[in-house]
Amino acid sequence: MPAGPLFDHEGRPVPLGARLGAGGEGAVFEIAGDAARVAKIYHRPPDEEKATKLRLMADMGAAAPELLDFAAWPGATLARSPGGPVVGFVMPRRSGAKEIHHLYGPAHRRVDFPQADYSFLVHAARNCAAALEALHERRIVVGDVNQGNFLVSRQATVGLIDCDSFQVEAGGRLFRCPVGVGHFTPPELQGVRFADVDRTADHDAFGLAVLTFHLLFLGRHPFAGRWLGDGRGAGHGHLTLERAIHEHRFAYGPSAAAARMAPPPHALPFESVPAEIRTLFERAFLRGSEAPGARPRPAQWRMVLDAFRQTLGSCFIETAHKVPAHVELCPWCEIVERGGPDLFVYVLDWSAGPAARPAPFDRSAVWARIAAVGPPRTTYLRPASGGAGAPPGTRPGALRRLARRARTPAGDPAGEPAKLLAAVVGALALFIFAFAGGAAPLACLCLAVLPIAVAAGAIGLIQSAGATLATGRVARAAGVAEALARLSHAEADWERTARRHREQFAQRRQRLEEVSARHADLEWRLEQERRRLAGADGAALRDFFLKRVILDDEDIPGVGPGLKSALQGYGIETAYDLTRERFAEVPALRGGAVATRLLAFRESATRRFDPRVARAELDAELRELHARHARQAKPIEAELEAGAAALSELVRKAEADLDGLLENIERLVKEVERAKEVAAP
Numbered sequence: 001m002p003a004g005p006l007f008d009h010e011g012r013p014v015p016l017g018a019r020l021g022a023g024g025e026g027a028v029f030e031i032a033g034d035a036a037r038v039a040k041i042y043h044r045p046p047d048e049e050k051a052t053k054l055r056l057m058a059d060m061g062a063a064a065p066e067l068l069d070f071a072a073w074p075g076a077t078l079a080r081s082p083g084g085p086v087v088g089f090v091m092p093r094r095s096g097a098k099e100i101h102h103l104y105g106p107a108h109r110r111v112d113f114p115q116a117d118y119s120f121l122v123h124a125a126r127n128c129a130a131a132l133e134a135l136h137e138r139r140i141v142v143g144d145v146n147q148g149n150f151l152v153s154r155q156a157t158v159g160l161i162d163c164d165s166f167q168v169e170a171g172g173r174l175f176r177c178p179v180g181v182g183h184f185t186p187p188e189l190q191g192v193r194f195a196d197v198d199r200t201a202d203h204d205a206f207g208l209a210v211l212t213f214h215l216l217f218l219g220r221h222p223f224a225g226r227w228l229g230d231g232r233g234a235g236h237g238h239l240t241l242e243r244a245i246h247e248h249r250f251a252y253g254p255s256a257a258a259a260r261m262a263p264p265p266h267a268l269p270f271e272s273v274p275a276e277i278r279t280l281f282e283r284a285f286l287r288g289s290e291a292p293g294a295r296p297r298p299a300q301w302r303m304v305l306d307a308f309r310q311t312l313g314s315c316f317i318e319t320a321h322k323v324p325a326h327v328e329l330c331p332w333c334e335i336v337e338r339g340g341p342d343l344f345v346y347v348l349d350w351s352a353g354p355a356a357r358p359a360p361f362d363r364s365a366v367w368a369r370i371a372a373v374g375p376p377r378t379t380y381l382r383p384a385s386g387g388a389g390a391p392p393g394t395r396p397g398a399l400r401r402l403a404r405r406a407r408t409p410a411g412d413p414a415g416e417p418a419k420l421l422a423a424v425v426g427a428l429a430l431f432i433f434a435f436a437g438g439a440a441p442l443a444c445l446c447l448a449v450l451p452i453a454v455a456a457g458a459i460g461l462i463q464s465a466g467a468t469l470a471t472g473r474v475a476r477a478a479g480v481a482e483a484l485a486r487l488s489h490a491e492a493d494w495e496r497t498a499r500r501h502r503e504q505f506a507q508r509r510q511r512l513e514e515v516s517a518r519h520a521d522l523e524w525r526l527e528q529e530r531r532r533l534a535g536a537d538g539a540a541l542r543d544f545f546l547k548r549v550i551l552d553d554e555d556i557p558g559v560g561p562g563l564k565s566a567l568q569g570y571g572i573e574t575a576y577d578l579t580r581e582r583f584a585e586v587p588a589l590r591g592g593a594v595a596t597r598l599l600a601f602r603e604s605a606t607r608r609f610d611p612r613v614a615r616a617e618l619d620a621e622l623r624e625l626h627a628r629h630a631r632q633a634k635p636i637e638a639e640l641e642a643g644a645a646a647l648s649e650l651v652r653k654a655e656a657d658l659d660g661l662l663e664n665i666e667r668l669v670k671e672v673e674r675a676k677e678v679a680a681p
Contacts, residue, residue: 006039008090009058011082014039026088035095039078040164041088049175051077051086056170057163058089064138068092070131072161094159097151100124100211101565105219106343107550107573113154117344118322118332119312120156125215126305127158132208133298135160136201141167143177143199145207146184147214147565167199174198182242182562183221184210188290190246205295209284212301216277217268218343222285224569225251226585228260241566250285253278264570264585266340272324272331274311276304317518318632320344341571342628361637363519369644370512375505376654378498380662382491382669476679483675487668494661501654508650512643519636526629533622541614542606546576548617549605556601558594575605 006014016039017030026042046054057074060067067073074089102108103124109116128150135142142149142160149162167177178195186206189197213222223244239249244261251261252270263270270278280296289295308324315321315330321344323330336342533540551564551573570586572578578598583589589598 006041006078006080006087007082007084008076008078009055010076014076014078014090016041031090036093037075037090038093039088039090041078045085045087050164052173053168053170053175054086054089054164056175057168060138060168060170066134067138070134070157070159071163072159073163089164091163092159094151094153094161097153097157097159099148100128100150100152100158101147101214101219101552101568103152104214105550105552105568105573106341107547108552115154117320119309121215121218122305122309122312123156124152124158125212126302126309127152127156128211128215129208129298129301129305131158131160132204133302135166136204136298139169141177141199141201142204142207143167143194144179144181144184145204145211146181147211148181148561150211183223183245183565185242185245186290187246187248190242200292201297202290202292202295205297206284206289208298208301209281209295212305213281216273219568219571219573220264220267221565221569222250222252222281224566224586225249225256225264226262228262241562241569248285248287248289250282253282255282255286266335266338266571268331268335272327274304274308274324274326277308280304314635318342318344319635320631361519361633363516363640366640366643367516370509370640370647373644373647373651376498376501376651376658378502378654378658380491380494380498382665476675480672480675480679483668483672487665487672490661490665490668494658494665497661498658501650501657505647505650505654508647512640512647515636515639515643519633519640522629522633522636526625529625530622533618533625538611541611541618542609543576544617544621545609545614546602546605547574549575549608551575554601554605556597558597559601563594575602578602 006016008014015032017032020028020030020038022028026040029039029041031037031039045051054074054077058076061073061075068075072091072094074091076090077086078088078090079086098108098112102112103116104121113120131150132142132145144162144165149160149165151159151161153159165177165179168175176195176197177199180189180194182190184207186203189203210222213220221241223241225244227239227244227249244251247259249259249261250256251259251263252267256262280300283289284295311325312322313325315323315333317330317333321330321332323332332343551559551567554575567573567577567586570582572582572586578601580595580599583595583598589595
């Protein structure tokens with residue numbers, strides 16, 4: 001702890017508490033009586049330019065307090081005496097948050113974020129983009145974007161630290177960011193002295209794309225792949241991560257072959273993320289990305305990651321696996337099936353003891369209840385009263401013709417002239433008879449014509465009466481035809497509905513059979529793995545121990561954060577992974593002093609092996625195995641438990657549906673009977 005009291009820029013005393021941690025520039029201390037803030041004290045007092053920058057940043061924080069919501073922004077400078085030289089500053093405290101590589105690195109994640117699934121990582125990536133977007137809106141450039149200055153909480157909220165290194169414009173001056181991490185540095189700045197460069201939002205955009213790739217591809221680095229050589233002999237020279245970035249050797253996607261690169265073993269396939277995200281990565285990493293504005297901005301990442309997260313669904317086998325909607329098979333299960341690790345394993349909370357463990361599942365008893373549910377009754381017999389059909393001797397075609405005739409105007413076209421002639425002649429005869437007076441010839445003519453008119457009229461009347469009788473017979477037959485047509489349509493509707501319900505029942509039953517088979521397979525795998533672990537010998541116990549020695553947490557001479565990140569890109573995270581066989585996958589480790597140092601570290605870690613610790617690790621592995629099985633089996637068992645009730649409900653709805661249709665059919669049968677009675681001679 002620094003000697004003597006400290007004072008903020010307003011001369012108020014700031015009492016320090018316990019030391020929380022230290023880095024290359026300084027140490028972080030609690031502030032006594034203030035749980036919301038901490039103090040960073042430099043090992044060496046900063047120069048005047050840095051002190052001025054800190055004072056101006058404190059003023060910016062006072063003017064924009066929202067910065068303190070997501071960044072460890074300087075809130076006040078600290079000095080050893082009121083108004084004295086700056087020795088540090090006060091900033092918000094980020095309790096419980098971890099550096100973001102603890103989330104995307106599988107070894108760390110199983111310890112620090114055991115419940116995090118892929119959706120959680122996508123959400124964290126989205127929040128990283130949102131935080132950077134908020135800074136850029138205020139013309140603040142991070143400059144040194146890397147996995148160490150982004151913190152993430154167990155709620156996926158993101159905060160930034162080391163804000164005193166950010167590039168800011170304040171007081172009419174530009175204060176540069178003098179530091180950077182090679183494997184997050186864009187191609188155009190590789191090998192450049194950072195203190196001489198004005199950083200831009202484009203430079204931050206490269207670092208954000210690398211960080212997003214880490215999160216979406218579980219610690220893999222976009223430029224850490226299998227190098228196929230540069231054409232001057234296999235593996236000519238050493239392909240360091242920085243060189244791969246400088247030469248745009250993106251190891252994923254369709255351009256990888258042209259860059260003589262291929263993804264490392266057991267990496268998530270590039271096609272597992274949507275095309276929109278793949279396009280953004282290519283814009284960030286391929287040649288031409290150095291052009292101003294070419295790389296995706298944080299707002300673009302935020303929007304596509306928001307959309308991507310909404311498409312993720314649960315894997316049928318492993319609920320911790322979240323599967324993108326555009327892929328057919330779970331990519332995480334495929335990695336396991338190809339011999340890779342299960343990248344999402346979290347442990348259930350059984351801290352309450354044996355009572356908290358799930359009760360044994362009796363699959364045989366559950367299946368017996370399912371098998372007892374029969375399919376819906378879908379056999380149709382027309383009600384007995386509807387046995388008779390159309391009138392005897394009447395074919396369907398004739399019924400249709402009768403129906404058409406019943407809908408045309410009544411009458412016989414052949415009888416219309418006779419009726420017309422009778423009317424005309426009769427009218428003429430009556431006219432002449434009435435006005436002829438005593439003219440005998442005309443009267444005689446009228447008397448001669450009148451019988452003819454009467455006869456013609458009679459013939460017309462007889463024909464009209466016959467036509468009326470025929471029309472009534474046609475109408476009654478048409479009524480029978482229409483009633484039968486309605487009945488036939490209702491019966492066809494019944495059959496279609498019955499077929500649909502039969503198919504639904506068969507599909508649900510087949511689904512339950514598949515679920516039951518999946519449960520049996522899970523139980524078989526559990527037993528095989530349990531036997532393997534139970535029979536572990538001394539070498540297996542040592543391996544359990546080495547798998548818990550995480551390289552990020554170890555101080556390895558000559559192996560800095562950049563190389564550790566590169567190793568993580570190849571899935572090398574623990575002392576257990578440090579083997580010559582695994583080194584063959586990493587171009588920079590094919591022979592040389594670095595490989596020798598890493599192997600020496602593995603040997604030193606092995607000497608720390610304690611059988612008692614290893615036994616505890618083995619017990620933890622067994623508990624994790626049972627927890628993983630319980631988690632995988634839980635949704636399957638729930639579906640089987642509900643299977644009999646679901647089938648019964650399906651049958652109930654089907655039969656109620658069909659009964660309603662049958663009631664309508666019975667009504668139509670009665671209509672047919674009534675129509676036949678009316679049509680009878």
